Amino acid sequence: GQQLNQSPQSMFIQEGEDVSMNCTSSSIFNTWLWYKQDPGEGPVLLIALYKAGELTSNGRLTAQFGITRKDSFLNISASIPSDVGIYFCAGRDPHNFGNEKLTFGTGTRLTIIP
Amino acid sequence: DSGVTQTPKHLITATGQRVTLRCSPRSGDLSVYWYQQSLDQGLQFLIQYYNGEERAKGNILERFSAQQFPDLHSELNLSSLELGDSALYFCASSSQGNSYNEQFFGPGTRLTVL
Numbered sequence: 001g002q003q004l005n006q007s008p009q010s011m012f013i014q015e016g017e018d019v020s021m022n023c024t025s026s027s028i029f030n031t032w033l034w035y036k037q038d039p040g041e042g043p044v045l046l047i048a049l050y051k052a053g054e055l056t057s058n059g060r061l062t063a064q065f066g067i068t069r070k071d072s073f074l075n076i077s078a079s080i081p082s083d084v085g086i087y088f089c090a091g092r093d094p095h096n097f098g099n100e101k102l103t104f105g106t107g108t109r110l111t112i113i114p
Numbered sequence: 115d116s117g118v119t120q121t122p123k124h125l126i127t128a129t130g131q132r133v134t135l136r137c138s139p140r141s142g143d144l145s146v147y148w149y150q151q152s153l154d155q156g157l158q159f160l161i162q163y164y165n166g167e168e169r170a171k172g173n174i175l176e177r178f179s180a181q182q183f184p185d186l187h188s189e190l191n192l193s194s195l196e197l198g199d200s201a202l203y204f205c206a207s208s209s210q211g212n213s214y215n216e217q218f219f220g221p222g223t224r225l226t227v228l
Contacts, residue, residue: 031215042116042204042219043157050215088156092215101147101170102217104157 006089006105014113019076021108023089031092032065032072033102038085046087047074076110084112117141118220120205126226132193135223139186139207145169146188147217148180151202163188192225200227 006023013019023032031050035043047058049065049072056063062075072089089105117140127133139146148160159172163182174180177195182188192199202224206217 033216035219040202040222040224042118042206042221044116045216045218048216090157101159101162101172102215103159104149106156 004105010109024071028069029091033090116218120220135190137205143207147206149204
């Protein structure tokens, strides 16, 4: 089945730094989504991408749908304490006709060092 | 607040028992998805319902079953529980139209099997 490799697994940064993480797939996707999850909470949708090459921003967050349709990137600029959490990428296989099942990456845990 | 509600928030039970988790989707959403998240793991897709009908199945055990009712709320039934079933269970919903791939998650039910 499909696999989503998300990297890095964890990041330790200082407040104010920029953050980059990415996700790669073994097959093409027609949708990429980025979620953030706080401990014990449900994932919250940050950004949705629908077209190869698409670049979309949501405040300090910017995500891109890779040209090959097998990868996606998330950048966070000028990190702040509330950015701490686990970031998940998720993708939808265009061959999943009739269902909208998402495949999730393994997550990137972001920690801000005081 | 995503608009998706789940009850109960926490559930503690013993091996061999059966439990029911409940989910109410966002107003107007026809699709409901169930995911399992084990400790420090990504989200594993279990099953999707659309307007009362099963639409897609993931890695759902035979001991687990789900249904979606006419009012669109959904229940996930877990039976013959084992220690390894301890996890966070999330429900998500999505709407029709161009944003149908965007799934919105509830706060989850934490199941502990002792």
